Amino acid sequence: xxxxxxxxxxxxxxxxxxxxxxxxxxxxxxxxxxxxxxxxxxxxxxxxxxxxxxxxxxxxxxxxxxxxxxxxxxxxxxxxxxxxxxxxxxxxxxxxxxxxxxxxxxxxxxxxxxxxxxxxxxxxxxxxxxxxxxxxxxxxxxxxxxxxxxxxx
Amino acid sequence: xxxxxxxxxxxxxxxxxxxxxxxxxxxxxxxxxxxxxxxxxxxxxxxxxxxxxxxxxxxxxxxxxxxxxxxxxxxxxxxxxxxxxxxxxxxxxxxxxxxxxxxxxxxxxxxxxxxxxxxxxxxxxxxxxxxxxxxxxxxxxxxxxxxxxxxxx
DNA sequence: AGAGGGTAATGAGTTATGCTAACGAACATG
DNA sequence: CATGTTCGTTAGCATAACTCATTACCCTCT
Numbered sequence: 001x002x003x004x005x006x007x008x009x010x011x012x013x014x015x016x017x018x019x020x021x022x023x024x025x026x027x028x029x030x031x032x033x034x035x036x037x038x039x040x041x042x043x044x045x046x047x048x049x050x051x052x053x054x055x056x057x058x059x060x061x062x063x064x065x066x067x068x069x070x071x072x073x074x075x076x077x078x079x080x081x082x083x084x085x086x087x088x089x090x091x092x093x094x095x096x097x098x099x100x101x102x103x104x105x106x107x108x109x110x111x112x113x114x115x116x117x118x119x120x121x122x123x124x125x126x127x128x129x130x131x132x133x134x135x136x137x138x139x140x141x142x143x144x145x146x147x148x149x150x151x152x153x
Numbered sequence: 154x155x156x157x158x159x160x161x162x163x164x165x166x167x168x169x170x171x172x173x174x175x176x177x178x179x180x181x182x183x184x185x186x187x188x189x190x191x192x193x194x195x196x197x198x199x200x201x202x203x204x205x206x207x208x209x210x211x212x213x214x215x216x217x218x219x220x221x222x223x224x225x226x227x228x229x230x231x232x233x234x235x236x237x238x239x240x241x242x243x244x245x246x247x248x249x250x251x252x253x254x255x256x257x258x259x260x261x262x263x264x265x266x267x268x269x270x271x272x273x274x275x276x277x278x279x280x281x282x283x284x285x286x287x288x289x290x291x292x293x294x295x296x297x298x299x300x301x302x303x304x305x306x
Numbered sequence: 307a308g309a310g311g312g313t314a315a316t317g318a319g320t321t322a323t324g325c326t327a328a329c330g331a332a333c334a335t336g
Numbered sequence: 337c338a339t340g341t342t343c344g345t346t347a348g349c350a351t352a353a354c355t356c357a358t359t360a361c362c363c364t365c366t
Contacts, residue, residue, distance in 0.1 A: 020294045021274055025188055026206050027300035029199050032185035033224050033324095034304065035178055045352070046182050053179050064314060071186050076353060078316055100314040100361045121174055131306045136299045141173040143296030146289045147180035150281065151187065186353095198323075217343060229324060231345055253332045253343045 018024070041117065047072065048080055049117070052089060052110055060105040062095065069152070089113065193270040196240065200225065201233055202270070205242060205263055213258040215248065222305075242266065 036046055044052075047070060054069055055061065061069070067077035081104055084090040089110040095101035132140075189199050197205075202225060207222055208214065214222070220230035236256055237243040242263040248254035285293075 006279045021277075022206075022271065022300050023297040024293065025274070026189060026203055027297065027304045028181050028184050029203050030224060030304035031181050031300060033200075035181060036324095037224075047186075048332075048351080050179055050182050053175075062314080063316095071183060071190070073354060074315065075317080075355085079352085082316095093283045095314095098314080100363070115273065118175065121178070124174075128303065128306060132299065132302070136302070139292070139299045140177065140303075142292045143300075144173045144176040146285065146292045147184060147296075148176050149285070149289070150293075151183035152181045179319070189353095200323080206356095215343085225323095226325060227344065228326085229348080232323085235345095251343085255344075256353095 020150065041113065045080075045083075047076075048084055051077075051080055051084065052106060052114060055090065055106040055110070056114055060103050062101045062103060064101070066104065084110075193273040194266060196235075198233075201237055204230075204233055204237065205259060207268060208243065208257065208259045209264070209267055213256050215254045215256060217254070219257065237263075 032046075039046060041049070041050065050070055051066055054066060063077045063081050064074060066072075066081070067074045070077070072080070081090060083094065084104075085092055089107055091105050091107055093103045093105065095103050162305075192199060192202065194202075203223055204219055207219060216230045217227060217233055219225075219234070220227045223230070225233070234243060234245070238245055242260055244258050244260055246256045246258065248256050
């Protein structure tokens with residue numbers, strides 16, 4: 001079964017890693033389904049939220065860049081950006097060097113909404129916290145940046 | 154922006170937790186989108202895969218139980234189970250004690266498919282491994298069971 | 307300069323996958 | 337045995353992604 005021996009020192013732990021990925025995949029899928037319902041703003045889809053988060057980190061980006069980062073096809077991103085613009089959460093400006101492209105930036109309104117969103121998430125977090133002990137939380141804090149890296153890889 | 158003040162007492166932990174949850178949410182959403190594309194069997198949706206995984210762990214379950222575990226409404230589970238049955242991956246039997254309910258069990262074919270799926274995931278895992286160091290993998294291994302617990306909470 | 311190939315964003319139409327509402331059959335309780 | 341409850345299902349609908357095709361623009365090569 002485990003004939004695939006990577007260069008990296010996975011070694012004996014290959015089976016354990018496979019199990020971990022298995023658990024990870026299942027948990028991520030189910031968690032994402034729950035997060036969908038837990039959305040802080042009813043009028044914003046999860047991907048729209050994610051785009052705003054990306055913009056908050058990057059400052060600005062073109063629709064194409066956003067599509068690649070969110071692993072969505074360009075037409076979908078067009079729609080998403082249009083929605084966000086209609087809601088006054090992002091601004092579209094012409095690209096300085098390339099007139100084919102556009103530059104998407106978040107508005108002050110979006111920033112305020114993200115702040116509000118963070119507050120609401122804290123409430124949800126507190127509720128969940130009752131079911132986890134300190135070690136488990138520590139594990140999540142440590143893993144969070146790794147998961148982000150994984151999502152980008 | 155980055156208000157990282159390590160030694161500040163109470164509020165700081167809360168802020169760290171909020172950041173972690175923030176990162177977690179974003180990463181989970183994007184990862185789930187990637188996993189959708191990474192499906193090992195083209196003809197199976199992510200939720201269908203997840204149901205098979207649950208069945209592999211539990212042995213058997215009623216549609217209602219499955220719906221609760223997957224955080225899906227009963228009608229959705231009806232459709233998913235019907236799909237799986239049509240593909241010969243599960244078997245539906247009458248409940249021994251309650252004739253309203255049904256018992257869903259996985260077939261040998263499903264078991265073989267899951268094994269195949271595990272092999273393919275190992276390949277994906279190896280590819281991803283090149284982007285993570287040993288510490289990061291350790292973090293994921295530790296967090297995987299916690300994420301599973303979180304998904305169930 | 308102009309032609310041709312490549313890339314960005316978008317428009318239209320389709321598909322996938324979840325939901326709610328309403329229903330019939332089987333149980334449980336007075 | 338009458339009544340309310342639970343389980344699975346059917347029907348209809350909403351959302352959000354996708355693919356394919358189109359338009360506008362950039363860039364290189366002759």
